[in-house]
Amino acid sequence: MKTCLVVDDSKVIRKVARHILETLDLEVREAGDGREALEACLESVPDVVLLDWNMPVMSGMDFLRALREARIEPRPRIVFCTTENGMAHIRAAIDAGADEYIMKPFDRETLESKLQLVGMI
Amino acid sequence: MASGLRSVPPKAIAPPAPPMASIQALNVLAALLEARTGQQIVRHRSTRVDTVLLPLMRERRLETLDQLVIAILDGSDPSLAGRVVDALVNCETSFFRDPHVFDTIVETIATVEKTGRRARIWSVGCSTGQEPLSIAMAFAERHERIGTPIPEIVATDVSEAALARARAGSYTQFEVQRGLPIRHLVRWFEGRADNEWIVRPELLRHIAFRQMNLVSDPPPGGGFDLVLCRNVMLYFAAEPKQRAFQTLASAMRPSGGLILGAGETVIGQTDLFRLNPGGRGLYEKIDGDTVPRPA
Numbered sequence A: 001m002k003t004c005l006v007v008d009d010s011k012v013i014r015k016v017a018r019h020i021l022e023t024l025d026l027e028v029r030e031a032g033d034g035r036e037a038l039e040a041c042l043e044s045v046p047d048v049v050l051l052d053w054n055m056p057v058m059s060g061m062d063f064l065r066a067l068r069e070a071r072i073e074p075r076p077r078i079v080f081c082t083t084e085n086g087m088a089h090i091r092a093a094i095d096a097g098a099d100e101y102i103m104k105p106f107d108r109e110t111l112e113s114k115l116q117l118v119g120m121i
Numbered sequence B: 001m002a003s004g005l006r007s008v009p010p011k012a013i014a015p016p017a018p019p020m021a022s023i024q025a026l027n028v029l030a031a032l033l034e035a036r037t038g039q040q041i042v043r044h045r046s047t048r049v050d051t052v053l054l055p056l057m058r059e060r061r062l063e064t065l066d067q068l069v070i071a072i073l074d075g076s077d078p079s080l081a082g083r084v085v086d087a088l089v090n091c092e093t094s095f096f097r098d099p100h101v102f103d104t105i106v107e108t109i110a111t112v113e114k115t116g117r118r119a120r121i122w123s124v125g126c127s128t129g130q131e132p133l134s135i136a137m138a139f140a141e142r143h144e145r146i147g148t149p150i151p152e153i154v155a156t157d158v159s160e161a162a163l164a165r166a167r168a169g170s171y172t173q174f175e176v177q178r179g180l181p182i183r184h185l186v187r188w189f190e191g192r193a194d195n196e197w198i199v200r201p202e203l204l205r206h207i208a209f210r211q212m213n214l215v216s217d218p219p220p221g222g223g224f225d226l227v228l229c230r231n232v233m234l235y236f237a238a239e240p241k242q243r244a245f246q247t248l249a250s251a252m253r254p255s256g257g258l259i260l261g262a263g264e265t266v267i268g269q270t271d272l273f274r275l276n277p278g279g280r281g282l283y284e285k286i287d288g289d290t291v292p293r294p295a
Helices: A011-023 A036-042 A060-069 A085-094 A108-116 B023-035 B043-059 B064-072 B079-090 B100-113 B130-148 B160-170 B182-190 B238-252
Strands: A003-007 A027-031 A048-051 A077-082 A100-103 B120-125 B152-157 B190-193 B195-201 B206-211 B224-229 B250-261 B273-275 B283-284
Touching: A003 A036, A011 A108, A027 A036, A027 B064, A036 A048, A036 A060, A036 B100, A048 A060, A060 A077, A085 A100, A085 B182, A100 A108, B023 B043, B023 B064, B023 B079, B043 B079, B064 B079, B079 B160, B079 B238, B100 B130, B100 B224, B100 B250, B120 B130, B120 B283, B130 B152, B130 B182, B130 B206, B152 B160, B160 B206, B182 B190, B195 B283, B224 B238
Parallel strands: A003 A027, A003 A048, A048 A077, A077 A100, B120 B152, B120 B224, B152 B206, B224 B250
Antiparallel strands: B190 B195, B250 B283, B273 B283
16 A cells, blocks of 8 residues: 655645545555654655645755755655645746645545556556 | 635535426437437436536526526527537546557557658547647657657537637646646646636647537548547447447548547447557557548
């Protein structure tokens, strides 16, 4: 079973994402910000990270830089999931190493499609 | 940070349930759809009929399907029947639907390229354009990588409303997140402030969109190397389906390829095509030069 780390400071988002992901047969872990996510990755590397952009303590972009510097292997797939819906943000995320990008609001079909694109389902 | 879910209206302001359709009204609507498109309304999908027609009924201040049918029949609004047909035609589609199909498309066209001729592809039932655009993206990026020509793409649909959207190349945020890799979005689309995403003209110009009824209209001319007719035949009864297969065959070059939807087949449906032994889900035209156009 593939593992997905859901990183979002909104409990509601984490809960809904968990519900959808579990119905897609993924094992779900949660983190409330980038630092918690980094600690979770150091403990056990997930297959994919569903990553919010704007979070307290450590943002999604800062998490991505820290993940790269930590040289964590195997590198998890990164799917940004954010309200930052402009082209400049999307380009910046891809340049920083994101594999896919979800523009909020999302639904089950969107999440399922993006996870298929990164080979998780 | 903000809510990541599509907002669900509270129950107090939830829209009313669609009105139940009478059998007579459904029969009239089914006959209208079949006469205009050759397509059938599947009886167990009567709930969907109510749902898809509800916006039009609200616009015209009609409360029941019976009232809608009366408005169609009394002829006071000549455009109403066309609007009903547009709403009833299933426009379900997405970018790169069934991704493995696109490998088959590229492999098939690669064999045509070896002849030195520019290949031609027909996307039948293209709806709002995601299928021909996906094909165009695949070949435009292949062109950038290895210099191969981009095929000529003709895309047809019975629904003028769907084609208008396809020609505009304008898609919602929801639509561009179904099947479309983010790198393709960045490469081939421009974002607008209202969350609509617009296809770049240099991609759109590879596709010629045309309104066409597959059962009654002549096909585009010129001869096609590959025809995609996915999830279209399943809406036709036996006789219109035969005519549709004949139309497809008459538009194809000898030994041209045909790709149907995942749940569709030519086996037991027509003797104009056979399974291509080398292709995954690819059918080939039999006796290509001798297929007559339907009368």
